[in-house]
Amino acid sequence: MERVTYPDKGSKRLEDLNLQIYQGEIMGLVPISAHGLQELLQLMQTNMPLYDGHVYYCGERVNSWKSTRRSMNRIGIIDAHSRLVEHMTVSDNIFVLRQGFRQNIIKGKLLQRQLAPFMRDIEMQIPADAYVEKLPALERVVVELLRAVVAGYRLIVLNEISTVVNGEELAKLYEIMHHYAGQGFSFLYISLHLEEIMEVCDRVALFSNGRIQKVAQRAEMTSGIVQSYSFEFDRMIRSHMGTRNAAERGKKPVLSFSHITGDVLSDFSMEVYEGECLVVQNLDEQVHRDILYMLCGEKHPKSGEFGMNGRPIQPAACRDFALISADPAKTMVFRGMSYLDNLCMGLSRRVPEIWKNARMKNSVKKEYAEILGKDVFSMPVEALGERQKCQLVYTRILLQKPKVVVCVQPFKGADLTHRVFIWQMMEMLLDRGMAVVILTINLADSMSLADRLIRVGKEGIVQEVDREEFGSISINAPWLNLYR
Numbered sequence: 220m221e222r223v224t225y226p227d228k229g230s231k232r233l234e235d236l237n238l239q240i241y242q243g244e245i246m247g248l249v250p251i252s253a254h255g256l257q258e259l260l261q262l263m264q265t266n267m268p269l270y271d272g273h274v275y276y277c278g279e280r281v282n283s284w285k286s287t288r289r290s291m292n293r294i295g296i297i298d299a300h301s302r303l304v305e306h307m308t309v310s311d312n313i314f315v316l317r318q319g320f321r322q323n324i325i326k327g328k329l330l331q332r333q334l335a336p337f338m339r340d341i342e343m344q345i346p347a348d349a350y351v352e353k354l355p356a357l358e359r360v361v362v363e364l365l366r367a368v369v370a371g372y373r374l375i376v377l378n379e380i381s382t383v384v385n386g387e388e389l390a391k392l393y394e395i396m397h398h399y400a401g402q403g404f405s406f407l408y409i410s411l412h413l414e415e416i417m418e419v420c421d422r423v424a425l426f427s428n429g430r431i432q433k434v435a436q437r438a439e440m441t442s443g444i445v446q447s448y449s450f451e452f453d454r455m456i457r458s459h460m461g462t463r464n465a466a467e468r469g470k471k472p473v474l475s476f477s478h479i480t481g482d483v484l485s486d487f488s489m490e491v492y493e494g495e496c497l498v499v500q501n502l503d504e505q506v507h508r509d510i511l512y513m514l515c516g517e518k519h520p521k522s523g524e525f526g527m528n529g530r531p532i533q534p535a536a537c538r539d540f541a542l543i544s545a546d547p548a549k550t551m552v553f554r555g556m557s558y559l560d561n562l563c564m565g566l567s568r569r570v571p572e573i574w575k576n577a578r579m580k581n582s583v584k585k586e587y588a589e590i591l592g593k594d595v596f597s598m599p600v601e602a603l604g605e606r607q608k609c610q611l612v613y614t615r616i617l618l619q620k621p622k623v624v625v626c627v628q629p630f631k632g633a634d635l636t637h638r639v640f641i642w643q644m645m646e647m648l649l650d651r652g653m654a655v656v657i658l659t660i661n662l663a664d665s666m667s668l669a670d671r672l673i674r675v676g677k678e679g680i681v682q683e684v685d686r687e688e689f690g691s692i693s694i695n696a697p698w699l700n701l702y703r
Contacts, residue, residue: 223272224284225258232258233429236272240374245396245406247420249413253634255429256409260376263294277373295367298378299631301359303366305352309345310334313366337365341395356504356660357388361395368399375399378409381661382631385502393419411634413440473654474540474623478523481509486523487679491623491654496645498657498669502676507660510675514542514625514658527622534625538568541621545628548608551615558596558603559584561611565619587614606640613644617651624648625656630665642668 225233232255240246250256261267262274266282266289274282276292296302303312310330331347338345345358354362360380367375377396381389396406396419410416416423417440425433472490479487483505491497501507512518513525516535524531527539534540544550553561559580566583567573573580584596591614595607603611616624629641645668648655657665666672666689674682684692 220262221273221275223262223274224270225255225262225267226270227258231270231429233262236430238424238431240405240407242373242405243400243403244422245400245408245420247416247423248407248409249411249416249423249425250409250634251425251427251432252636253632254427256426256634258429259426260296260378263374263376264292264296266290266292293370293372294374294376295363295370295372296376296378297360297363297367297380299380299383301351301363303351303359303363306350308348308350309354309362310347312351312362313369334365337369341398343395356383356385357392360384360392364395364399368404373403374405374407376407376409379411379632380408381410381412381415382628383504383660385500385660386662387502389415389418411630411638416440473528474656475526476523477526479513479520479525480522481513481518481520483677484509484675485678487675488523489673489680491656493622493654494649494652495670496649496655496657496668498659498662498665498672500662500665500672500674501658501660502674502681504660506675506677507658511627511658538619539622540625541565541616541619541623542625543612543616543627543629545631547612548605551612552600552603552608554601556600558598558600558611561600562587562615562618565615565617568619583618590614605637609637609641609644613647616648620651621653623654623656625658627658628660629657 220236220238223233223236223238224231234255236255236259262282266274266287268287269282269284271284273280273284276294281288281290281292307315310333313334314330334347341361343358343361345354345361351359351362360377360383364375380392384392396408400406408416408420413423417437420440421437423435423440424431425435471493473493474491476487476489483503487510489499499510501510509518513520514534516533525534526532527537532540534542553564563573563580563583570576570579588596591607591610595603595611600608600611626645629645630638633641645655645657649668655668657668659665662672669689670686672682672684672689672692673680674684
């Protein structure tokens, strides 16, 4: 991409952007600010009209401000949202659905024989006749990658893939990427963390506000390169660590899992203590979904029970329990309701008659106008920015005053600025004495808040580590160097 400028709805999403990815290279990209990132990915695949600049793919100019091809570029994008057809087999997804497949009769055994050498090359054993919906996260990502390879996509983008694939599995994925890079395939690996980039990439580009601010070679990927843009976050983490170390954590359990068994999870027991920040890392995406569905009330445990202060509960129906889903700005803000009504939904669990009490609602509005801003109360919620929506959700929880708040992958998809804000919101809940449970697959920034870490597999707890022992954890996670 040379001097690419792309406007959308009157604002420049990309401005004077220059990016080169070479054949056989694994290029890293760190989005300091996510402004323009989705447009960048869309522009890679789709030749949309440019205001300025040129785009080249495999040595051929495919897009220009002078003329635009109405065609798609053969570039694969793999992220947390699977693009596979779940009710079809692995071989069907890789071979049958690709562009150019012209057989009228699908010969399953022939497709299995065609897939076998690909699996041998990458030392994986994924059954060709397995249905995609039953595959674990790593295998689904590998199937998407193989589909791109078989289709002849010379550039494959992996966007925040660590939100679905855990640290141990990432090592295997990196091996596969290096294998295909050796065959001339190129990769763009997008991650918010330089620790991940350093493990697999040859170079890294720092992306901010629609521009590439800096490109660094592997030898330059040191902590110094990120200090300029992560200083505020680093300062906050050090300050929080000092505060949490000095604070006396409560030892009274407020939430308990007693021998919980779900579709995948088996005989899982743990306790959450009052006022603590507990990180629960699920080592398998299916385990993650299992726990999440049971906490949301979408499924009930096959055996075992949840408890709150020694009494059995159904978490979704308990007023002392709250759950903040991943990407709450999209999933927890309700259109068609006013800002004030959205805000009071949490309070209604403690004060059911709030909807009939205009005086109480106005009191809430007056109290929180100074914090949230007066203007937001007169705006339709659809017109709010991402930060305003996020603040609405966390303040709603604050009004509910639960004893335990479960945050599902809170940093997923957030750029640096938004991560800092989410971090502050979660610290606000902790300062009010609530226990915060971070339910995640990849540790990422969650460790910076944690008092305790529990790593969970299909058979229950694999490892439990207190804050004092974080420095001994034998995994590569951001901010662990601060504990060491």
